[in-house]
Amino acid sequence: MVLIVISSTLLVIRFIYPYFLKQDEIIIKDLPLLSVDEPLNHFGRSQEPVIKKEKDQLFVFDPNTVSYDQLLSLGFSGKTAGALIKFRNKGFIFKTKPDLKKVYGVTDDLYSRLEPYILIPGSQKPEQISSKAINEKPTSKSASFSKIELNSADSAALVSANGIGPVFARRILKYRNLLGGFVSVEQLKEVYGFNEEIYIDVKDNFKVDAQLVKKLNLNKDDFKTVNKHPYLTYELTGSIFNLRRKTSVTAANLKDLINDDVLYAKVLPYLSFD
Numbered sequence: 001m002v003l004i005v006i007s008s009t010l011l012v013i014r015f016i017y018p019y020f021l022k023q024d025e026i027i028i029k030d031l032p033l034l035s036v037d038e039p040l041n042h043f044g045r046s047q048e049p050v051i052k053k054e055k056d057q058l059f060v061f062d063p064n065t066v067s068y069d070q071l072l073s074l075g076f077s078g079k080t081a082g083a084l085i086k087f088r089n090k091g092f093i094f095k096t097k098p099d100l101k102k103v104y105g106v107t108d109d110l111y112s113r114l115e116p117y118i119l120i121p122g123s124q125k126p127e128q129i130s131s132k133a134i135n136e137k138p139t140s141k142s143a144s145f146s147k148i149e150l151n152s153a154d155s156a157a158l159v160s161a162n163g164i165g166p167v168f169a170r171r172i173l174k175y176r177n178l179l180g181g182f183v184s185v186e187q188l189k190e191v192y193g194f195n196e197e198i199y200i201d202v203k204d205n206f207k208v209d210a211q212l213v214k215k216l217n218l219n220k221d222d223f224k225t226v227n228k229h230p231y232l233t234y235e236l237t238g239s240i241f242n243l244r245r246k247t248s249v250t251a252a253n254l255k256d257l258i259n260d261d262v263l264y265a266k267v268l269p270y271l272s273f274d
Contacts, residue, residue, distance in 0.1 A: 161206070171194075
């Protein structure tokens with residue numbers, strides 16, 4: 001009888017006791033955070049962090065002074081960047097742009113993409129150097145000859161103009177790529193940081209061949225290609241494609257769609273309707 005009473009008491013205690021226990025509060029904020037870039041292995045521990053490679057960034061550079069990290073930003077692989085540094089440490093001096101192709105790993109595609117951004121001081125051809133840069137007052141004939149054509153100039157030619165440094169040269173090339181080319185020298189004022197004062201100082205150094213402009217075909221090019229143009233907003237591009245679903249886009253119905261004579265005049269040189 002006693003054993004039955006003891007067993008019953010212990011059984012009751014077993015079921016009732018947990019209700020009298022107070023659990024410690026878990027404070028979430030004190031727990032270590034797991035980065036989204038640290039994937040878990042099958043044991044729940046974080047593996048070695050995934051290194052994200054930043055998008056290639058093009059900028060004006062001198063192969064004789066550019067750093068290893070800058071080469072990686074330009075799109076060089078680690079092996080090719082190391083080869084260039086090693087090549088340079090052995091005493092090689094890059095005297096012309098094509099010398100870059102002597103580095104192991106520099107493909108024709110990589111060189112073609114970087115060529116406009118290569119700047120080797122003192123390597124400019126005499127005809128690329130503006131009269132302003134050599135402190136000479138030119139005649140009207142020599143001034144015309146020495147002007148730099150904006151749609152074909154590389155970084156070295158741009159920097160040869162008095163008042164244009166590597167930073168502005170890079171911005172001009174970037175904006176030219178976005179536009180598809182310049183149709184007037186005055187568009188330099190649309191380049192970031194290019195104020196009226198700078199424009200007045202440098203405008204006489206440049207000329208434009210509008211035939212070199214790359215045009216958008218509004219009846220054939222895809223949405224992403226058209227929308228990249230700096231004169232076309234996302235909304236306007238959407239309206240153009242809505243029109244295109246109904247009929248062919250023409251200069252006339254586009255003008256009605258834009259309903260802004262100033263904007264229409266700016267963007268028309270960049271468009272074709274074939």
